[in-house]
Amino acid sequence: AQSVTQPDIHITVSEGASLELRCNYSYGATPYLFWYVQSPGQGLQLLLKYFSGDTLVQGIKGFEAEFKRSQSSFNLRKPSVHWSDAAEYFCAVAAYDDYKLSFGAGTTVTVRA
Amino acid sequence: NAGVTQTPKFQVLKTGQSMTLQCAQDMNHEYMSWYRQDPGMGLRLIHYSVGAGITDQGEVPNGYNVSRSTTEDFPLRLLSAAPSQTSVYFCASTPTGGNQPQHFGDGTRLSIL
Numbered sequence: 001a002q003s004v005t006q007p008d009i010h011i012t013v014s015e016g017a018s019l020e021l022r023c024n025y026s027y028g029a030t031p032y033l034f035w036y037v038q039s040p041g042q043g044l045q046l047l048l049k050y051f052s053g054d055t056l057v058q059g060i061k062g063f064e065a066e067f068k069r070s071q072s073s074f075n076l077r078k079p080s081v082h083w084s085d086a087a088e089y090f091c092a093v094a095a096y097d098d099y100k101l102s103f104g105a106g107t108t109v110t111v112r113a
Numbered sequence: 114n115a116g117v118t119q120t121p122k123f124q125v126l127k128t129g130q131s132m133t134l135q136c137a138q139d140m141n142h143e144y145m146s147w148y149r150q151d152p153g154m155g156l157r158l159i160h161y162s163v164g165a166g167i168t169d170q171g172e173v174p175n176g177y178n179v180s181r182s183t184t185e186d187f188p189l190r191l192l193s194a195a196p197s198q199t200s201v202y203f204c205a206s207t208p209t210g211g212n213q214p215q216h217f218g219d220g221t222r223l224s225i226l
Contacts, residue, residue, distance in 0.1 A: 004155075006155075009153070034214060036217075042219060042220075043203060043217045043218055043219040043220050044156075044203065044217040045217075046214045046215075049214050090155060090156070092156075099144045099146070099161070099163070099207055099209065099215070100146070100158055100161060100171065101146075101148075101156070101158070101205075101215060102158075103148075103155035103156040103157070104155050105153055105154055105155045106153075106155050
């Protein structure tokens with residue numbers, strides 16, 4: 001079965017600084033990978049997804065992620081964070097042709113002025 | 114533009130009470146699922162359904178029951194509520210037959226006293 005590890009529980013970043021959130025997955029074949037964001041008291045919104053092809057994926061709100069098979073990673077990046085990016089971020093993986101998602105524990109991002 | 118609708122948004126129960134969390138989607142998605150979200154644990158799959166009349170267990174099914182009589186609705190039943198079921202519950206849906214991400218509802222925040 002697939003699994004996801006998000007090593008960082010909490011990250012604090014200054015507004016305007018760059019952000020990188022780490023995600024490592026465990027799965028024997030090519031996975032389907034996702035990043036979701038959750039604002040306080042809200043549901044989950046999809047930021048971006050990777051199924052195949054180009055390993056650098058662009059998403060909404062200026063986020064991007066890079067799939068690195070050799071490192072089993074799918075790290076999320078944003079060049080310049082805004083105060084509105086303060087939220088909890090979840091990395092998730094699904095097996096090929098399966099719909100069940102396995103989530104990481106999440107990383108909470110705090111943005112300081 | 115309703116998407117996935119969950120009701121109620123908040124609920125407090127006493128230990129031993131039963132309750133049904135409602136989930137409805139208007140996108141004609143075949144696949145629906147229920148997750149619970151607990152601090153530090155991300156989201157964990159409770160039950161899922163690949164179409165009307167078909168349900169299966171996820172990672173944490175104990176204490177929960179589901180049915181899928183229509184494509185639109187996927188209710189989650191707590192048979193005898195326990196404090197360990199205090200959580201935030203999310204319903205999600207996605208079309209089958211393609212590489213599509215899941216759409217999440219806004220969640221139901223459930224407290225068991």
